[in-house]
Amino acid sequence: MTRNRTQNTEPVLAVEGLTMRLADETRISGLSFSIGAGERVCLLGASGSGKSLTARAVTGTPPAGAILSGSIRVNGVEACGIHPVSRCMTSRVATVFQDSSTALNPLMTLGKQLRLALPAASEDQLCTMRDAVGLGDIAQFYTRYPAELSGGQRQRLCLALAMQSTSSLLVADEPTTALDVLTQQQVLQAMRNACASPPSPRALLFITHDIAVAAQLCERALVMENGVLVESAGMAQLLSHPQHPYSQKLVHAARQAAVLHQNTGSRYGVAV
Numbered sequence: 001m002t003r004n005r006t007q008n009t010e011p012v013l014a015v016e017g018l019t020m021r022l023a024d025e026t027r028i029s030g031l032s033f034s035i036g037a038g039e040r041v042c043l044l045g046a047s048g049s050g051k052s053l054t055a056r057a058v059t060g061t062p063p064a065g066a067i068l069s070g071s072i073r074v075n076g077v078e079a080c081g082i083h084p085v086s087r088c089m090t091s092r093v094a095t096v097f098q099d100s101s102t103a104l105n106p107l108m109t110l111g112k113q114l115r116l117a118l119p120a121a122s123e124d125q126l127c128t129m130r131d132a133v134g135l136g137d138i139a140q141f142y143t144r145y146p147a148e149l150s151g152g153q154r155q156r157l158c159l160a161l162a163m164q165s166t167s168s169l170l171v172a173d174e175p176t177t178a179l180d181v182l183t184q185q186q187v188l189q190a191m192r193n194a195c196a197s198p199p200s201p202r203a204l205l206f207i208t209h210d211i212a213v214a215a216q217l218c219e220r221a222l223v224m225e226n227g228v229l230v231e232s233a234g235m236a237q238l239l240s241h242p243q244h245p246y247s248q249k250l251v252h253a254a255r256q257a258a259v260l261h262q263n264t265g266s267r268y269g270v271a272v
């Protein structure tokens with residue numbers, strides 16, 4: 001049943017008992033979590049644990065043939081199984097995915113794509129938007145094609161476009177995974193800006209397998225294993241006292257990597 005947005009009491013995202021079956025296999029099982037206004041939450045888990053399928057269920061783009069049950073409410077509006085185009089504005093979700101090349105039209109210049117996405121934007125507004133994600137000083141930006149940007153530049157452009165959405169929820173699926181460490185930092189900073197930008201802070205569901213990256217951005221963590229949520233904790237709590245054996249392995253591995261990086265030059269600038 002569709003419900004109207006309720007003021008401040010309803011989480012921005014409330015997932016309850018979400019189950020997804022694909023090709024006769026249960027890929028997500030009884031998943032429940034919520035994200036409040038302006039909260040930045042990461043979804044961690046090993047490869048194949050169901051993180052991306054969860055993101056796709058939330059954004060309304062599950063694979064063909066997926067059978068969903070349970071509830072996904074965005075700002076109080078039921079959105080489970082509803083394609084983004086059919087969603088009302090209140091339940092639409094801004095998204096950024098790992099493969100930025102598929103998010104942009106490869107045959108259209110960046111200028112045309114920006115004009116299409118933001119027909120009412122002035123030149124000044126487009127410049128401000130580029131500056132916000134560190135793309136302000138790229139020569140001949142508007143006449144370039146997506147393939148003429150680096151992966152990190154494309155990713156930041158996708159983020160800039162997602163930031164133009166009025167949605168109060170941003171879902172980012174591994175947006176930094178394919179990037180070098182410096183570009184990763186730029187994208188993380190752009191995401192912090194995206195979540196903090198006015199008029200009100202955006203809630204973030206950040207999908208990653210990299211706990212050190214998550215620790216830089218998120219205040220709370222959800223951990224999935226084999227399609228099941230096995231732990232939900234504050235980021236600091238997860239790092240200091242992981243409860244589930246898989247979380248313990250994850251934190252242990254990140255600590256090992258941090259020690260390695262301390263010895264060879266810190267990668268993240270945060271202690272995990």
Ligand SMILES: Nc1ncnc2c1ncn2[C@@H]1O[C@H](COP(=O)(O)OP(=O)(O)OP(=O)(O)O)[C@@H](O)[C@H]1O
Binds near residue numbers: 023049051064
């Ligand atoms: N379209 C599909 N059809 C059938 N099975 C799928 C499909 N997409 C994903 N799966 C399976 O569902 C499980 C969860 O996949 P998912 O992509 O959510 O994993 P993930 O946690 O995001 O992994 P990674 O970190 O490698 O991206 C995996 O076993 C995967 O093989």
